[in-house]
């Protein structure tokens with residue numbers, strides 16, 4: 001085993017992943033589509049050690065987080081033929097952890113690449129995406145640059161790959177840095193087990209992913225935007241229809257969605273989306289990004305993101 005460092009960025013889904021067909025293998029119930037951002041990277045370093053350990057943002061991670069990293073390393077070691085040494089993992093996130101900016105996506109994508117390199121696996125992009133999926137479903141998409149389609153299916157064919165799409169921007173409107181009370185993993189299980197709408201969600205998400213791929217190929221931004229906003233509201237509606245009721249959006253989030261509708265009425269390309277947290281992310285075009293950012297600046301310290309690179313070995317680090 002050798003030491004390695006890798007970086008990956010979060011992605012924001014245009015068509016959301018919410019619900020698994022297989023919890024152990026992390027197979028999604030439906031395909032999803034995302035944009036990997038050009039900001040908020042996670043940088044992860046791994047090296048051989050006497051036992052598995054995990055340090056996050058300069059501090060030892062919780063027992064639960066460390067166990068999750070160790071279980072993921074078991075998958076990597078199994079792929080590498082078993083009987084491999086333990087490892088010390090150190091990660092730094094530039095986005096606030098647990099606030100709905102997908103730090104588990106960038107985190108497990110960076111860890112998948114660093115660990116694959118460290119344990120001597122030479123993986124194709126597809127297999128690297130399959131591996132990252134085992135850490136966190138959405139991490140499969142952060143392996144990919146730009147717009148990604150994550151296929152549902154079996155272990156062998158559930159990976160993310162790049163798809164052709166027009167240039168896009170996302171304006172992140174941060175509203176909360178607090179850690180969410182119910183993790184997405186737990187909340188998506190509750191949705192599957194209790195929502196009377198779950199089957200409809202899965203069926204329509206399959207159809208919407210197909211439509212999104214077509215809209216991206218055609219460069220039909222109005223269609224891409226309408227599908228994006230609709231997928232987000234359907235996911236939050238599904239979550240709200242679960243027992244117990246789970247709600248990530250706050251009154252401030254809803255205010256931003258209303259402001260986005262107003263920007264649209266004013267003639268700008270602006271479509272809201274939100275993940276398992278209060279933050280709202282607004283999809284727009286390169287031409288309208290500055291005006292959308294200005295229009296939303298009263299709600300928070302907005303950041304304009306573009307399409308970013310997928311996971312990469314850290315430039316300049318000693319990757320042997």
Ligand code: 2P0
Pocket residue numbers: 011012013015016017018026032102104105135136137138139184185274275276
């Ligand atoms: C998404 N989310 O498509 C959706 C929208 C959150 C809201 O993928 O259990 O952390 O590790 O597979 O990947 C967050 O789910 O869940 C997520 P696991 P993950 O981006």
